[in-house]
Amino acid sequence: xxxxxxxxxxxxxxxxxxxxxxxxxxxxxxxxxxxxxxxxxxxxxxxxxxxxxxxxxxxxxxxxxxxxxxxxxxxxxxxxxxxxxxxxxxxxxxxxxxxxxxxxxxxxxxxxxxxxxxxxxxxxxxxxxxxxxxxxxxxxxxxxxxxxxxxxxxxxxxxxxxxxxxxxxxxxxxxxxxxxxxxxxxxxxxxxxxxxxxxxxxxxxxxxxxxxxxxxxxxxxxxxxxxxxxxxxxxxxxxxxxxxxxxxxxxxxxxxxxxxxxxxxxxxxxxxxxxxxxxxxxxxxxxxxxxxxxxxxxxxxxxxxxxx
Numbered sequence: 001x002x003x004x005x006x007x008x009x010x011x012x013x014x015x016x017x018x019x020x021x022x023x024x025x026x027x028x029x030x031x032x033x034x035x036x037x038x039x040x041x042x043x044x045x046x047x048x049x050x051x052x053x054x055x056x057x058x059x060x061x062x063x064x065x066x067x068x069x070x071x072x073x074x075x076x077x078x079x080x081x082x083x084x085x086x087x088x089x090x091x092x093x094x095x096x097x098x099x100x101x102x103x104x105x106x107x108x109x110x111x112x113x114x115x116x117x118x119x120x121x122x123x124x125x126x127x128x129x130x131x132x133x134x135x136x137x138x139x140x141x142x143x144x145x146x147x148x149x150x151x152x153x154x155x156x157x158x159x160x161x162x163x164x165x166x167x168x169x170x171x172x173x174x175x176x177x178x179x180x181x182x183x184x185x186x187x188x189x190x191x192x193x194x195x196x197x198x199x200x201x202x203x204x205x206x207x208x209x210x211x212x213x214x215x216x217x218x219x220x221x222x223x224x225x226x227x228x229x230x231x232x233x234x235x236x237x238x239x240x241x242x243x244x245x246x247x248x249x250x251x252x253x254x255x256x257x258x259x260x261x262x263x264x265x266x267x268x269x270x271x272x273x274x275x276x277x278x279x280x281x282x283x284x285x286x287x288x289x290x291x292x293x294x295x296x297x298x299x300x301x302x303x304x305x306x307x308x
Contacts, residue, residue: 125199127228129171132192134263136166139300140270142292151288153179160301161270161292169194172204174304175272187213189304190272192258198222201233201256210306215246219256230259230271253281261294268294 139162144154158178165172175188189204200221205213218239222231235243235254243251253276261268270292276282 124225124228125222125231128226128231128260129192129194129199131228131262132163132171132173132260133166135163135260135270135294136171137300138163138263138297140292140294140296141298142270142290144289145291146273146287146289148287150286154290156180159290159292160298161272162301162304164300164303164307172307174301174307176301176304184301186302186304189307190258191219195221198225199231199233201231201258204304204306206304206306208305210308212306215242215248218242218251220254229261230257232257250276250283250286253277255280263294265294270294 139160142159142161144151144157144159154177157180160176162174162176163171164174170191170193173190173192174186175190176184176186177188178184187206187208189206191200191202191204193200193202198221200219202217202219205216207213218235220233220236220239223234224232226232233256235252239254240252243249255275257271257273257275259269259271259273261270272290274286274288276284276286278285
């Protein structure tokens with residue numbers, strides 16, 4: 001056995017070359033035959049069928065539009081006739097070294113998740129809940145902006161909202177009010193909670209000792225998708241029953257709306273509104289609306305009553 005430069009320069013005997021040469025010729029011939037079959041199928045015109053596992057397309061317009069041997073590579077898009085020619089020419093050249101069967105096995109590789117369905121965008125209610133969450137731990141001042149005569153005592157009153165408690169399922173927003181000449185009333189807390197069908201607004205009303213008021217935990221659930229900036233809550237049956245029991249029949253058509261901008265939004269606002277309309281069944285219209293400036297954070301107030 002030879003080693004070194006002599007081994008590189010020595011020519012192999014003809015008996016070793018012939019079998020290898022014959023195998024190469026057979027492989028090339030096989031590749032050309034497979035290409036010829038594929039080309040015949042592509043040129044078959046407006047016929048449709050399946051021959052030897054290869055789908056034949058129906059000619060429409062500029063060329064075949066149904067599935068073809070390279071459908072997985074192209075997403076079933078049609079090849080125009082001129083592309084078929086270029087494709088077959090290129091493959092013929094390449095097949096001199098590699099049979100078409102190998103091309104079909106290796107040329108259609110694609111990521112496993114290519115056909116996976118994209119996750120849907122977050123719902124408007126998720127966006128709303130997230131926007132409110134961006135204010136967690138922050139407090140803001142606000143004021144009455146509606147003009148109903150029933151709210152005359154609230155005109156000029158100091159108001160503070162405090163996004164005090166946040167979780168993935170619920171956000172608590174105490175609403176503190178100081179009427180002129182009186183102490184701070186910390187009896188109100190707005191609760192916005194996720195449900196299986198949307199969002200829920202409840203009003204947690206307590207006395208100074210933390211005991212629930214007779215009229216508490218009223219509110220309602222969203223009836224539609226709303227928007228990322230605002231959600232409305234029509235009165236629920238639990239609240240209607242309580243209002244009727246407590247002699248507050250006027251409130252059985254209440255609709256509450258909460259609007260909020262994410263932290264950092266120019267001119268960001270938080271709005272709370274209670275509204276009743278004659279069209280909605282109320283004996284007379286009602287509109288209570290307060291707004292808070294979310295661009296100016298203030299010092300957090302003491303905890304709401306019962307939330308210490």
